[in-house]
Amino acid sequence: MRTRPLKVALLGCGVVGSEVARIMTTHADDLAARIGAPVELAGVAVRRPDKVRGGIDPSLITTDATALVKRGDIDVVVEVIGGIEPARALITTAFEHGASVVSANKALLAQDGATLYAAAERHGQDLYYEAAVAGAIPLIRPLRESLAGDKINRVMGIVNGTTNFILDKMDSTGAGYQEALDEATALGYAEADPTADVEGFDAAAKAAILAGIAFHTRVRLDDVYREGMTEVTAADFASARQMGCTIKLLAICERAADGESVTARVHPAMIPLSHPLASVREAYNAVFVEAEAAGRLMFYGPGAGGSPTASAVLGDVVAVCRNRLNEATGPGESAYTQLPVSPMGDVVTRYHISLDVADKPGVLAQVATVFAEHGVSIDTVRQQGKDGEASLVVVTHRAADAALSGTVEALRKLDTVRGVASIMRVEGE
Amino acid sequence: MRTRPLKVALLGCGVVGSEVARIMTTHADDLAARIGAPVELAGVAVRRPDKVRGGIDPSLITTDATALVKRGDIDVVVEVIGGIEPARALITTAFEHGASVVSANKALLAQDGATLYAAAERHGQDLYYEAAVAGAIPLIRPLRESLAGDKINRVMGIVNGTTNFILDKMDSTGAGYQEALDEATALGYAEADPTADVEGFDAAAKAAILAGIAFHTRVRLDDVYREGMTEVTAADFASARQMGCTIKLLAICERAADGESVTARVHPAMIPLSHPLASVREAYNAVFVEAEAAGRLMFYGPGAGGSPTASAVLGDVVAVCRNRLNEATGPGESAYTQLPVSPMGDVVTRYHISLDVADKPGVLAQVATVFAEHGVSIDTVRQQGKDGEASLVVVTHRAADAALSGTVEALRKLDTVRGVASIMRVEGE
Numbered sequence: 001m002r003t004r005p006l007k008v009a010l011l012g013c014g015v016v017g018s019e020v021a022r023i024m025t026t027h028a029d030d031l032a033a034r035i036g037a038p039v040e041l042a043g044v045a046v047r048r049p050d051k052v053r054g055g056i057d058p059s060l061i062t063t064d065a066t067a068l069v070k071r072g073d074i075d076v077v078v079e080v081i082g083g084i085e086p087a088r089a090l091i092t093t094a095f096e097h098g099a100s101v102v103s104a105n106k107a108l109l110a111q112d113g114a115t116l117y118a119a120a121e122r123h124g125q126d127l128y129y130e131a132a133v134a135g136a137i138p139l140i141r142p143l144r145e146s147l148a149g150d151k152i153n154r155v156m157g158i159v160n161g162t163t164n165f166i167l168d169k170m171d172s173t174g175a176g177y178q179e180a181l182d183e184a185t186a187l188g189y190a191e192a193d194p195t196a197d198v199e200g201f202d203a204a205a206k207a208a209i210l211a212g213i214a215f216h217t218r219v220r221l222d223d224v225y226r227e228g229m230t231e232v233t234a235a236d237f238a239s240a241r242q243m244g245c246t247i248k249l250l251a252i253c254e255r256a257a258d259g260e261s262v263t264a265r266v267h268p269a270m271i272p273l274s275h276p277l278a279s280v281r282e283a284y285n286a287v288f289v290e291a292e293a294a295g296r297l298m299f300y301g302p303g304a305g306g307s308p309t310a311s312a313v314l315g316d317v318v319a320v321c322r323n324r325l326n327e328a329t330g331p332g333e334s335a336y337t338q339l340p341v342s343p344m345g346d347v348v349t350r351y352h353i354s355l356d357v358a359d360k361p362g363v364l365a366q367v368a369t370v371f372a373e374h375g376v377s378i379d380t381v382r383q384q385g386k387d388g389e390a391s392l393v394v395v396t397h398r399a400a401d402a403a404l405s406g407t408v409e410a411l412r413k414l415d416t417v418r419g420v421a422s423i424m425r426v427e428g429e
Numbered sequence: 430m431r432t433r434p435l436k437v438a439l440l441g442c443g444v445v446g447s448e449v450a451r452i453m454t455t456h457a458d459d460l461a462a463r464i465g466a467p468v469e470l471a472g473v474a475v476r477r478p479d480k481v482r483g484g485i486d487p488s489l490i491t492t493d494a495t496a497l498v499k500r501g502d503i504d505v506v507v508e509v510i511g512g513i514e515p516a517r518a519l520i521t522t523a524f525e526h527g528a529s530v531v532s533a534n535k536a537l538l539a540q541d542g543a544t545l546y547a548a549a550e551r552h553g554q555d556l557y558y559e560a561a562v563a564g565a566i567p568l569i570r571p572l573r574e575s576l577a578g579d580k581i582n583r584v585m586g587i588v589n590g591t592t593n594f595i596l597d598k599m600d601s602t603g604a605g606y607q608e609a610l611d612e613a614t615a616l617g618y619a620e621a622d623p624t625a626d627v628e629g630f631d632a633a634a635k636a637a638i639l640a641g642i643a644f645h646t647r648v649r650l651d652d653v654y655r656e657g658m659t660e661v662t663a664a665d666f667a668s669a670r671q672m673g674c675t676i677k678l679l680a681i682c683e684r685a686a687d688g689e690s691v692t693a694r695v696h697p698a699m700i701p702l703s704h705p706l707a708s709v710r711e712a713y714n715a716v717f718v719e720a721e722a723a724g725r726l727m728f729y730g731p732g733a734g735g736s737p738t739a740s741a742v743l744g745d746v747v748a749v750c751r752n753r754l755n756e757a758t759g760p761g762e763s764a765y766t767q768l769p770v771s772p773m774g775d776v777v778t779r780y781h782i783s784l785d786v787a788d789k790p791g792v793l794a795q796v797a798t799v800f801a802e803h804g805v806s807i808d809t810v811r812q813q814g815k816d817g818e819a820s821l822v823v824v825t826h827r828a829a830d831a832a833l834s835g836t837v838e839a840l841r842k843l844d845t846v847r848g849v850a851s852i853m854r855v856e857g858e
Contacts, residue, residue, distance in 0.1 A: 023722060027580065033645070033765040034577050130575060136723035138567070138575030146559060146567030148463050149743020151456065216462070276729065279708060293452060293740035294565035294730065300705065301726035311722035314578020326757035336462040 006035065006321045007042035009074045009099070011065050011090055012081040013053055016104060016131070017044070019310035020078060020317075021056050031314070035321040043068045069094040076320050078313055079103040080131075084111065091116055095123040100324065102316040104131035104309055110205035110221040113212065117333035126329045128316035133206045134159050134285045136308030137301040138315070143213045143289070144331055150291040152214040155253040156427065157287030158280050159206040161303040162197035163229050163249040165189045165283040167268075171246050176234050189283050199228035200266040203251045210287070211253035211264040217339040219253075219264050225344035227267035236268075236422055239354060239393060242382075243426075245270040246278050250427060254347070261342040270352055271428035278428075345402030350379070350426040352395050355411065356418040359390035363416045367392060370414065374407040375399065389418065395426065435464065435750045436471035438503045438528070440494050440519055441510040442482055445533060445560070446473070448739035449507060449746075450485050460743070464750040472497045498523040505749050507742055508532040509560075513540065520545055524552040529753065531745040533560035533738055539634035539650040542641065546762035555758045557745035562635045563588055563714045565737030566730040567744070572642045572718070573760055579720040581643040584682040585856065586716030587709050588635040590732040591626035592658050592678040594618045594712040596697075600675050605663050618712050628657035629695040632680045639716070640682035640693040646768040648682075648693050654773035656696035665697075665851055668783060668822060671811075672855075674699040675707050679856060683776070690771040699781055700857035707857075774831030779808070779855040781824050784840065785847040788819035792845045796821060799843065803836040804828065818847065824855065 008024065010017050024031065024041050032038040044056060045065035053061070062068055069077050069090050077094040079101060081087045087108050091101050092115075101120070103109065109116065109132050120127040130140045134157070143152070158164050162184060169180035181198070184190035196202045204224040211219040229249045240247050248271055253264045271278050276298050280286040285303025290296050302308040323330050357363045364383065371378050377397040384391050396404070404423075411417050437453065439446050453460065453470050461467040473485055474494035482490065491497055498506050498519050506523040508530060510516045516537050520530050521544075530549070532538065538545065538561050549556040559569045563586070572581070587593050591613060598609035610627070613619035625631045633653040640648040658678045669676050677700055682693045700707050705727050709715040714732025719725050731737040752759055786792045793812065800807050806826040813820050825833070833852075840846050 019722065023578065027578075030580065030645075031578065034760075034763060136720075137726060138571035141575050142567035142571060145748055146570050146744040147740065148747035149452065149456075149460065149745075150740040151459065216459075276708070279705070291565075291740060293448070293736040293743070295734075295737050297566060297728075297730035299726075299728060302724045305724075307722040308724050311576065311579040311720060314722070315575040316578075318577035319574055322760060323757075326755065328752075328755035328757035331463075331751060334463060 001032065002037035002325065005038040005040040006075040006324060007040055007073055008076045008078060008317060009042055009068050010044045011077060011079045013044050013046045013056070014080070015306035016080045016309045016313065018053060019306040020080065020313050023310055023314055025055055031318065034318055036325055037321065039317070039321055042074060043071070065090055066093060069099060070097050072097050074099040075324055076317055077101045078317065079105055080313065082107065084108055088112060092119050095119045095125045098123070100126035100320045102313055102320060103127070103129045104313060105129070106132040106202070106205040106209060110208035113209065114218055114333065114335070121332050124329060126320045126323055128320055128330065130316050131309045131312035133209050134287055134299070135301070135303040135305065136311045137285060137287065137299050137303065139287055139299050140213065142299065143210070147289070147291055147294060150293045152289060152291045153255045154290040155210050155214045155287060156277070157251050158248055158277060158285050159251045159287065159303060160197055160203045160249060161283030161285055162190045162194065164280060164285070166198070167229065167232065167247055167249060168281050170232070170234065171237055174234055177230060177232060198230050200226045200249065203249060203266040207251035207253055207264045207266050210251065211262055212335065214253055215255060215262045215339055216334045216337045217262060218335045219262065219341055223264060223341040225265035225267070229268045232268050233422070236424060239352065240270045243270060243352065243395065245272050245426070247424070248277060252427065256342060256346070261340050263342050263344070263347050265344060265347060267425060269425045269427040275428040345400060345405065347401045348398050349401070350396055350398055350429070351404050352393070352424045352426050353408065354421040355392040355394070356421055357390050357392050358416045358418065359385045359388050360416070363390070364392065366414055366416055367394070367411065370410045371396070371407055374403050374410065376403050376407050391421065430461065431466035431754065434467040434469040435504040435753060436469055436502055437505045437507060437746060438471055438497050439473045440506060440508045442473050442475045442485070443509070444735035445509045445738045445742065447482060448735040449509065449742050452739055452743055454484055460747065463747055465754055466750065468746070468750055471503060472500070494519055495522060498528060499526050501526050503528045504753055505746055506530045507746065508534055509742065511536065513537055517541060521548050524548045524554045527552070529555035529749045531742055531749060532556070532558045533742060534558070535561040535631070535634040535638060539637035542638065543647055543762065543764070550761050553758060555749045555752055557749055557759065559745050560738045560741035562638050563716055563728070564730070564732040564734060565740045566714060566716065566728050566732065568716055568728050569642065571728065572639070576720055576723060579722045581718060581720045582684045583719040584639045584643045584716060585706070586680050587677055587706055587714050588680045588716065588732060589626055589632040589678060590712030590714055591619045591623065592632070593709060593714070595627070596658065596661065596676055596678060597710050599661070599663065600666055603663055606659060606661060627659050629655045629678065632678060632695040636680035636682055636693045636695050639680065640691055641764065643682055644684060644691045644768055645763045645766045646691060647764045648691070648770055652693060652770040654694035654696070658697045661697050662851070665853060668781065669699045672699060672781065672824065674701050674855070676853070677706060681856065685771060685775065690769050692771050692773070692776050694773060694776060696854060698854045698856040704857040774829060774834065776830045777827050778830070779825055779827055779858070780833050781822070781853045781855050782837065783850040784821040784823070785850055786819050786821050787845045787847065788814045788817050789845070792819070793821065795843055795845055796823070796840065799839045800825070800836055803832050803839065805832050805836050820850065
């Protein structure tokens with residue numbers, strides 16, 4: 001075994017970074033045996049150097065992250081700061097100074113992955129980011145490597161633990177959104193400002209990363225259709241249950257039927273209780289992958305948290321260190337298909353529409369006509385009357401999202417339709 | 430991109446081999462883009478050259494596998510023959526002649542993996558075998574690479590599709606073992622001689638491979654405790670259901686509580702219906718991994734079949750080809766912990782024991798005394814009388830397998846115990 005250690009610089013020492021540092025210390029012998037050389041923590045850049053950090057040699061702490069990545073003797077920079085800047089500048093500087101990078105930064109990778117990959121390649125360095133999607137669940141590596149000989153047609157997953165916790169609570173207790181969110185906040189599953197999670201921004205960033213890898217093309221955050229889950233109601237769960245479904249916030253990346261484009265989207269959707277994703281409880285994540293030869297695969301585990309994310313980071317650190325000992329690099333960006341990303345209107349799926357209508361003869365015929373005029377075929381209709389008002393629940397066959405939007409717009413104009421109570425996509429069939 | 434193609438030799442052209450050849454042809458452009466160089470099929474060794482093989486250039490077919498692996502211009506040998514010989518000799522010869530190897534051969538790897546690894550290392554070649562365990566499910570790579578920075582404590586999985594199909598049928602239809610086996614045979618899920626599957630040999634080979642990788646030590650097929658599932662009855666399923674459980678044939682690899690040894694075993698076991706493995710239906714496979722930092726992960730998918738296995742093989746082919754272009758090799762054997770494998774008697778788990786006893790006062794006291802004398806603590810007892818006979822169902826707390834065996838031996842000697850109807854381990858809690 002080589003005795004000169006490989007040097008790791010840690011940018012950020014919060015929940016994830018401190019776990020990375022701890023495991024590097026407590027499991028140093030194992031890591032050395034697996035890499036073929038010892039690995040040592042050579043510096044830790046933090047914003048608040050006065051904060052007590054148990055187990056980390058104080059002489060390693062610095063507030064000058066730029067100087068740390070410029071040192072020139074660093075083999076691997078672990079970036080667990082998050083956000084766009086200064087993370088992007090630090091990663092680019094690290095490559096320029098001969099270090100490879102392991103990042104957990106989904107926002108940055110979704111917004112500017114191509115630039116980072118290009119910088120890594122220009123300087124002959126590795127860029128690994130297993131921790132950026134679905135925490136500890138091995139997903140990036142299986143998609144980039146295990147399935148490199150296959151053709152992936154679909155990736156559909158629960159990639160945000162906070163929203164899954166909230167939806168699971170609503171499903172199991174009948175609670176409303178706000179009540180479930182309050183519990184998630186109290187238990188530490190949701191942040192004080194939960195916007196990034198509940199509005200789907202976090203999941204959308206992950207969808208962009210997954211779609212790019214799965215389809216060997218470039219998908220940016222802006223290409224991902226996004227709908228949050230703040231408007232999901234207890235009534236929606238009741239409707240879902242009547243259909244033998246539950247509701248999950250899903251990230252869905254698909255290859256179009258003609259193979260000439262891809263789509264990526266995040267929105268709440270009904271899925272059958274028999275679907276493997278339906279039984280993913282609490283804050284767990286799970287991702288379902290459909291590949292031409294492999295068939296249907298699922299990857300399940302904790303999608304966040306200090307230790308799980310540190311596990312993913314350290315797996316990448318080991319891989320990058322092995323590559324350096326081999327004087328090689330791992331797989332870089334693979335975007336050769338250059339498949340364009342189609343807009344949401346082109347997505348084809350099923351829909352569950354709940355309408356409040358006047359309880360009088362002929363309403364169903366009117367509504368059915370509107371669906372027919374827009375080329376949206378109805379699978380089932382359920383009608384419930386209550387005091388002169390009635391509700392009409394329509395489940396469609398597969399139709400383009402644009403056709404469904406047109407249908408809903410036309411329905412809203414009908415005198416007999418008092419309101420569109422909810423529209424939800426139905427997936428997983 | 431490099432224009433000189435990498436050359437692949439295929440040993441075996443059955444269900445898996447023919448799919449590998451087909452995908453290499455139909456997806457040649459994708460494979461080339463992902464590898465960074467074209468890859469071509471340079472030869473296919475078969476036993477029966479006269480058999481029609483659609484899509485494969487007849488000039489590539491040979492019956493002389495040894496000559497093929499000795500050619501010297503082969504980059505990757507794909508071994509999908511199975512069995513010990515001639516596979517072992519061919520793989521070793523391939524390494525000697527400068528080729529890396531991708532194998533799907535679980536029996537050989539479980540029996541002699543260390544020898545193969547040593548040969549690969551001696552000749553600077555890669556040995557990859559994702560397809561050997563759980564078909565298309567990325568499992569070897571996640572364990573060897575994604576979790577390389579973590580400490581795995583437990584691997585528990587359904588790794589044989591045939592037996593899962595049979596047990597699932599028994600569970601869902603109330604059928605007996607023979608009836609369910611007949612259906613599996615009729616549908617092509619079970620072979621004419623199902624011994625390797627139903628007696629647990631196939632799962633034991635996979636357990637040996639998984640345990641070795643997970644714990645960075647050497648575990649051979651002979652080290653794996655093995656019990657088949659031919660004696661599981663409809664009555665066992667009824668008992669399981671009363672406990673909120675189902676029955677699965679599990680491969681379980683564990684690190685001992687003191688961390689100083691490991692165990693590997695295959696046997697039928699009751700698991701709670703709420704456990705993710707309980708809902709793995711039909712011939713699907715799933716493997717549950719518990720790691721110190723990552724927590725609980727699960728990998729799910731088709732565990733066998735031509736296309737899924739070919740997907741795993743081709744993922745390895747791409748990885749090995751990339752390594753060759755990098756003039757590097759991937760991770761080799763990692764057995765540095767040298768943890769010994771403990772015998773089954775040391776395994777600690779829970780038990781469900783069904784006894785036929787005389788229906789008279791004092792029997793329960795006698796039985797309970799035997800358990801106590803052997804240090805096995807009882808969790809619950811359920812007593813059912815029927816015409817002078819009674820059945821007693823005992824569920825224990827966690828106890829060493831040796832203590833349970835001693836208990837059962839002593840129980841059999843009691844006059845009041847007419848017979849031990851079944852003993853089944855309870856896992857997943």
